[in-house]
Amino acid sequence: xxxxxxPISMDSYEGQEVNITCSHNNIATNDYITWYQQFPSQGPRFxxxxxxxxxxxxxxxxxxxxxxxxxxxxxxxxxxxxxAVYYCFVGGFQKLVFxxxxxxxxxx
Amino acid sequence: GAGVSQSPSNKVTEKGKDVELRCDPISGHxxxxxxxxxxxxxxxxxxxxxxxxxxxKSGLPSDRFSAERTGGSxxxxxxxxxxxxxxxxxxCASSLDNYEQYFGPGTRLTVT
Numbered sequence: 001x002x003x004x005x006x007p008i009s010m011d012s013y014e015g016q017e018v019n020i021t022c023s024h025n026n027i028a029t030n031d032y033i034t035w036y037q038q039f040p041s042q043g044p045r046f047x048x049x050x051x052x053x054x055x056x057x058x059x060x061x062x063x064x065x066x067x068x069x070x071x072x073x074x075x076x077x078x079x080x081x082x083x084a085v086y087y088c089f090v091g092g093f094q095k096l097v098f099x100x101x102x103x104x105x106x107x108x
Numbered sequence: 109g110a111g112v113s114q115s116p117s118n119k120v121t122e123k124g125k126d127v128e129l130r131c132d133p134i135s136g137h138x139x140x141x142x143x144x145x146x147x148x149x150x151x152x153x154x155x156x157x158x159x160x161x162x163x164x165k166s167g168l169p170s171d172r173f174s175a176e177r178t179g180g181s182x183x184x185x186x187x188x189x190x191x192x193x194x195x196x197x198x199x200c201a202s203s204l205d206n207y208e209q210y211f212g213p214g215t216r217l218t219v220t
């Protein structure tokens with residue numbers, strides 16, 4: 001199983017860009033990289049997914065280097081409402097391993 | 109359309125009792141997943157269904173845990189002879205393409 005490693009916590013201020021990196025050294029060829037966001041007392045919510053290079057949507061960007069052994073979630077201009085736990089998820093059908101999550105705290 | 113729903117939202121049970129947790133996935137989603145999240149912890153995979161079959165049961169923590177899915181839709185997670193360490197939030201997710209998972213609100217289980 002592809003194990004993932006993320007920083008336990010990060011602090012930021014409103015309006016700053018936040019980059020959260022996830023390491024997944026044993027990622028398999030068919031694995032996608034997906035990031036989820038979780039607020040207290042709620043289930044995780046999909047943010048972005050990618051396989052290689054860069055993916056961007058209205059919420060975030062995902063940067064994946066050529067070796068795919070890591071990925072970086074980039075949140076532009078965070079707001080207080082972005083305070084949450086962010087999970088990196090590597091896998092597909094049968095490899096369902098979530099990272100420990102990164103607790104992001106955004107302050108005024 | 110409706111998202112993933114789970115019931116009950118909260119369940120308090122006595123140690124040794126059996127409990128059943130229900131998950132209604134998004135209509136048409138073929139894949140269904142169960143996870144467990146203990147207080148302050150990350151997500152622990154329990155079991156995954158593709159249709160009605162469960163190709164991966166590796167995450168079930170003991171033989172007291174079982175799950176079934178009928179009609180390719182509703183799934184039930186059963187915990188027999190509950191123990192205090194079973195207390196957690198049990199999350200269900202469903203997926204159409206086996207990658208983006210849509211999560212339900214969870215069932216908070218407390219074993220006293």
